[in-house]
Amino acid sequence: MKGREDYKAVEEYMNQLSERTKNKLIELRECIYRAAPDAIEMINYNIPAYALVKGGKRDQQVMIAGYKNHVGLYPGADAMEEYAEALKGYKQGKGSVQFSLNEPLPADLIADIVAFKRQKVLSEKR
Numbered sequence: 001m002k003g004r005e006d007y008k009a010v011e012e013y014m015n016q017l018s019e020r021t022k023n024k025l026i027e028l029r030e031c032i033y034r035a036a037p038d039a040i041e042m043i044n045y046n047i048p049a050y051a052l053v054k055g056g057k058r059d060q061q062v063m064i065a066g067y068k069n070h071v072g073l074y075p076g077a078d079a080m081e082e083y084a085e086a087l088k089g090y091k092q093g094k095g096s097v098q099f100s101l102n103e104p105l106p107a108d109l110i111a112d113i114v115a116f117k118r119q120k121v122l123s124e125k126r
Helices: 010-015 019-035 077-082 107-125
Strands: 040-044 047-051 061-066 070-074 097-100
Touching: 010 019, 010 040, 010 047, 019 047, 019 061, 019 070, 019 107, 077 107
Parallel strands: none
Antiparallel strands: 040 047, 047 061, 061 070, 070 097
């Protein structure tokens, strides 16, 4: 990423990335929409975010970010705990996972994680 800018739209964020990172991030976004076709795209914390319900706050969103050597998925600690076994081969944080630009994205796994998060958010919203 370039120097710290405040992005107004996801396309603006994407356009500052290398072509390689941008393409992987677009692929990651497609996985999100596959599991949550009604997700609302926005910028939150200066990175792309996908609200799983209308007006969804941070804990009701899945975020993504692009870096020099990887893309990050931020589904939250609950989703990371639920998929800990499946994600054990990837570098992780408490609520995030990194996918190398050099390897194919585990699209089905990502869609499953997003679907889990979406279902959790919807059940808590009632």
